[in-house]
Amino acid sequence: xxxxxxxxxxxxxxxxxxxxxxxxxxxxxxxxxxxxxxxxxxxxxxxxxxxxxxxxxxxxxxxxxxxxxxxxxxxxxxxxxxxxxxxxxxxxxxxxxxxxxxxxxxxxxxxxxxxxxxxxxxxxxxxxxxxxxxxxxxxxxxxxxxxxxxxxxxxxxxxxxxxxxxxxxxxxxxxxxxxxxxxxxxxxxxxxxxxxxxxxxxxxxxxxxxxxxxxxxxxxxxxxxxxxxxxxxxxxxxxxxx
Amino acid sequence: xxxxxxxxxxxxxxxxxxxxxxxxxxxxxxxxxxxxxxxxxxxxxxxxxxxxxxxxxxxxxxxxxxxxxxxxxxxxxxxxxxxxxxxxxxxxxxxxxxxxxxxxxxxxxxxxxxxxxxxxxxxxxxxxxxxxxxxxxxxxxxxxxxxxxxxxxxxxxxxxxxxxxxxxxxxxxxxxxxxxxxxxxxxxxxxxxxxxxxxxxxxxxxxxxxxxxxxxxxxxxxxxxxxxxxxxxxxxxxxxxx
Numbered sequence: 061x062x063x064x065x066x067x068x069x070x071x072x073x074x075x076x077x078x079x080x081x082x083x084x085x086x087x088x089x090x091x092x093x094x095x096x097x098x099x100x101x102x103x104x105x106x107x108x109x110x111x112x113x114x115x116x117x118x119x120x121x122x123x124x125x126x127x128x129x130x131x132x133x134x135x136x137x138x139x140x141x142x143x144x145x146x147x148x149x150x151x152x153x154x155x156x157x158x159x160x161x162x163x164x165x166x167x168x169x170x171x172x173x174x175x176x177x178x179x180x181x182x183x184x185x186x187x188x189x190x191x192x193x194x195x196x197x198x199x200x201x202x203x204x205x206x207x208x209x210x211x212x213x214x215x216x217x218x219x220x221x222x223x224x225x226x227x228x229x230x231x232x233x234x235x236x237x238x239x240x241x242x243x244x245x246x247x248x249x250x251x252x253x254x255x256x257x258x259x260x261x262x263x264x265x266x267x268x269x270x271x272x273x274x275x276x277x278x279x280x281x282x283x284x285x286x287x288x289x290x291x292x293x294x295x296x297x298x299x300x301x302x
Numbered sequence: 303x304x305x306x307x308x309x310x311x312x313x314x315x316x317x318x319x320x321x322x323x324x325x326x327x328x329x330x331x332x333x334x335x336x337x338x339x340x341x342x343x344x345x346x347x348x349x350x351x352x353x354x355x356x357x358x359x360x361x362x363x364x365x366x367x368x369x370x371x372x373x374x375x376x377x378x379x380x381x382x383x384x385x386x387x388x389x390x391x392x393x394x395x396x397x398x399x400x401x402x403x404x405x406x407x408x409x410x411x412x413x414x415x416x417x418x419x420x421x422x423x424x425x426x427x428x429x430x431x432x433x434x435x436x437x438x439x440x441x442x443x444x445x446x447x448x449x450x451x452x453x454x455x456x457x458x459x460x461x462x463x464x465x466x467x468x469x470x471x472x473x474x475x476x477x478x479x480x481x482x483x484x485x486x487x488x489x490x491x492x493x494x495x496x497x498x499x500x501x502x503x504x505x506x507x508x509x510x511x512x513x514x515x516x517x518x519x520x521x522x523x524x525x526x527x528x529x530x531x532x533x534x535x536x537x538x539x540x541x542x543x544x
Contacts, residue, residue, distance in 0.1 A: 204446060204468055207532075214456070214467070223467035225456070226446055230514055230530040250533075251493065252512045265507045270494045272472055288472040290449075291492075 063175065063245045066112075066134030071241045076140070079113060086171070088277025088284050090199055090293045093269045094170060097297050099195050101125040104165040107189065109156050109182075109198075110172025114141030117149045120168075131159050156182050161189035169198035171293070174206065174246045180257045187261040190300040196263060199295040202270065203229070206248035211237055213286075224290040254296065263298035270294060305417065305487045308354075308376035313483045318382070321355060328413070330519025330526050332441055332535045335511045336412060339539050341437050343367040346407040349431065351398050351424075351440075352414025356383030359391045362410075373401050398424050403431035411440035413535070416448065416488045422499045429503040432542040438505060441537040444512065445471070448490035453479055455528075466532040496538065505540035512536060 065071050078084050102124035108117050111130025120128045128149045132138050138153040152159055156169075156176055167186050176182050186196050205211075207229040213221040230250060237244050255265065270291035273284040307313050320326050344366035350359050353372025362370045372393045374380050380395040394401055398411075398418055409428050418424050428438050447453075449471040455463040472492060479486045497507065512533035515526040 204471075208465060210465070214465075223450060223452070223456070223469040225465035226468055226532045227465040229446075229532050230512075250512055251536075252510055255507070255510050259507065259509065265497070265501065267501065268494055268497050270472075270492055290468045290471050294493075 064133050065175075065241070065244050066132075067136050068241055071239075071244070072134070072136045074241075076113075079115075083281050085284060085287075085292070088273050088281060089271050089287050090171065090295070092274050093271035093293075093295055094168075094197065094199055095119070097197055097267060097269060097295060098123075098168075099166060099197075101166070105129075105163070107131070107161065107164040107167045109167060109169035109186075110175075111141060111151065112137050112170075114144060114149065114151065116168065116170060117141070117151075118144060118146065121146055121148050125166075129162065129164075131156065156185070161185065163191055164189055164194060165191055166195045166197065171199050171201070173198055174200045174249075177247060179247070179249055179253065180260070183257050183263075184261045187263060187300050192300065193302040194300050195266075195297065196258075196300065197295070197297045199293050200249075200254070201246060202291045202294045203249065203251050203254070204290055205292050206235055206246060209235060211235060221286060221289070251294075254294070258296070258298050262301045264301070265296070265298050267297045268295065269297075306375050307417075307483070307486050308374075309378050310483055313481075313486070314376070314378045316483075318355075321357075325523050327523075327526060327529075327534070330515050330523060331513050331529050332413065332537070334516050335513035335535075335537055336410075336439065336441055337361070339439055339509060339511060339537060340365075340410075341408060341439075343408070347371075347405070349373070349403065349406040349409045351409060351411035351428075352417075353383060353393065354379050354412075356386060356391065356393065358410065358412060359383070359393075360386060360388065363388055363390050367408075371404065371406075373398065398427070403427065405433055406431055406436060407433055408437045408439065413441050413443070415440055416442045416491075419489060421489070421491055421495065422502070425499050425505075426503045429505060429542050434542065435544040436542050437508075437539065438500075438542065439537070439539045441535050442491075442496070443488060444533045444536045445491065445493050445496070446532055447534050448477055448488060451477060453477060463528060463531070493536075496536070500538065500540050504543045506543070507538070507540050509539045510537065511539075 104125050106120045106125045106128045108130040111132045117128040117130040130151045133155050138151050141151050208225045208227040273287045277284045345368050348362045348367045348370045350372045353374045359370040359372040370391045375397050380393050383393050450467045450469040515529045519526045
């Protein structure tokens with residue numbers, strides 16, 4: 061059974077406030093890079109794995125996508141997403157592992173796959189759900205961030221960030237983190253597992269990105285400048301065989 | 303002008319002792335993985351960039367390679383290599399940047415490209431020197447290791463390794479390290495630069511590896527087990543367009 065942390069009341073409350081504020085990491089670091097790496101969306105059939113509150117699905121429609129399917133494990137998230145209905149968007153509540161997929165030109169997943177236990181199974185499922193030459197574009201927490209079980213910057217006595225610790229790199233598997241609530245489970249995977257798993261599933265790597273904050277982000281939220289010191293996210297763009 | 307640290311007398315003396323000892327990191331971590339990732343060598347024309355004392359060139363001949371060209375900037379290294387002459391090996395003293403290349407089926411480079419300032423230029427030169435479908439297999443120091451300017455494990459007062467520090471990740475360029483002598487220059491590059499540079503040069507990524515120590519290595523040299531805590535090396539295998 062997949063952990064469904066987004067339906068934990070305290071977690072969801074905190075997360076919703078975060079995402080509804082314009083001042084958040086995703087807006088200044090991960091989303092600008094992910095969107096820059098998108099192929100042309102006009103007329104495309106898009107699947108969004110871990111669609112959350114549907115912001116990205118709506119963005120795809122604005123960019124001309126023909127249809128978007130958004131899947132999310134969280135009832136709360138799907139309920140929020142359905143508050144902005146569109147004839148061209150279908151939301152499905154369910155896990156990436158258990159939800160039957162159709163056929164798509166593009167599969168996008170923003171910061172969701174590090175919650176999935178079986179990465180290679182998920183990637184193979186995506187490969188089968190893509191039309192020949194289709195694109196898989198996804199972001200995960202960077203292996204640099206997920207490796208250490210300590211999971212936070214090492215600070216001096218004044219609270220200044222000295223450096224980010226690396227440890228346990230080749231010890232893949234669960235990491236228990238605190239994010240709004242204690243006990244959030246994510247999975248650490250090495251870069252080798254992330255990339256070779258894609259290639260074994262028939263993908264050709266096209267581009268990666270370790271996104272840096274936008275200038276606006278650094279101005280409005282100075283602490284995002286720490287992203288220049290250690291990357292939080294890894295974005296991967298790959299094409300399935302033609 | 304390229305730094306030629308291997309011709310510094312103190313450096314060379316220490317390095318030669320290291321490589322002539324069977325107890326060294328390369329033998330237990332990097333070389334087993336690099337050799338496992340090699341394509342079939344029978345009848346192949348091989349270029350070894352940063353060939354050092356020629357061990358790998360001789361290995362290729364033993365595995366059936368038709369011809370090997372070894373290039374190294376260091377006169378000392380090339381002189382050592384030439385003490386084991388072979389009709390099928392040609393050694394050339396010169397830089398990767400300035401030495402004219404022929405046409406090869408395989409280009410190998412073990413722990414040399416982090417000394418090269420212009421990575422993308424080197425990679426493009428390799429792409430042109432490979433026959434269609436040819437393989438580029440190379441190892442570099444892992445971006446995790448080269449990022450921080452501190453460049454060593456953080457230890458407690460007893461000298462125990464607590465964790466490896468990450469910092470300055472997106473600040474690419476020179477890192478001055480101490481290895482036998484002070485002032486050895488290497489270049490930190492992000493994973494993004496390493497991989498996207500390859501793809502821009504027309505390569506298709508085939509496999510990567512963040513090598514872990516062999517069991518024999520951990521038995522004979524227990525400190526190599528620290529490689530499980532943080533990767534020191536990144537090995538990349540790519541194919542040029544057919």
